[in-house]
Amino acid sequence: MANEKSSFKLFIYGVLILVLFLAFVQLFVNGSGLFFTLELIGFLGLGFLVLLGFIAYKDGWGENLFFFVFLAYLGNLVLLWTFNGTLYATLGLLSVIGFLLSFPRKKESKKLTPKQEEPHSMVFDPVVTKALTKHSPGKYVASSKSNIYHAPKCEWAKKIKKDRQTWFAEKEDAWESGYKAHQCVE
Numbered sequence: 001m002a003n004e005k006s007s008f009k010l011f012i013y014g015v016l017i018l019v020l021f022l023a024f025v026q027l028f029v030n031g032s033g034l035f036f037t038l039e040l041i042g043f044l045g046l047g048f049l050v051l052l053g054f055i056a057y058k059d060g061w062g063e064n065l066f067f068f069v070f071l072a073y074l075g076n077l078v079l080l081w082t083f084n085g086t087l088y089a090t091l092g093l094l095s096v097i098g099f100l101l102s103f104p105r106k107k108e109s110k111k112l113t114p115k116q117e118e119p120h121s122m123v124f125d126p127v128v129t130k131a132l133t134k135h136s137p138g139k140y141v142a143s144s145k146s147n148i149y150h151a152p153k154c155e156w157a158k159k160i161k162k163d164r165q166t167w168f169a170e171k172e173d174a175w176e177s178g179y180k181a182h183q184c185v186e
């Protein structure tokens, strides 16, 4: 599993965000009037997104929220620089690091070429299949391009594109439609 790597990344995010947010408070806590209000709203808004980001991190899209938070933080620094003339270089650097770290990669499902998605091609990439895990409106699924059906949890089943999925409620239904069971079907 790639979990070790992603929890390390999550740790980096945690540290970056903690430092940035502590500094954020310092930036506006002594301010007043509209500046204080706007920064406070920004702070709370971003804080909420960060919280959501940590909750959703395992689902993948939490990282996109971090990306937005770093971007907004950077934008805030630029605004401060423009209007107050104060450049917070260290904070800028930290948020750029976070920004680059969380920069959204191309959707992994786009990497799938028609050949790779075939249930029994030789190409097998668990990272790609993971992104395609989805709902299962039946008990067994087959690709319209093959004659083999799978349990939805099977790695091959997850490779089948949505528009090529054929679902069966029972093994018998699949059998009658001319499909054979993959070894993943007990």
Ligand SMILES: [Zn+2]
Residues within 6 Å of the ligand: 149, 150, 151, 154, 155, 156, 157, 182, 183, 184, 185
């Ligand atoms: Zn299978």
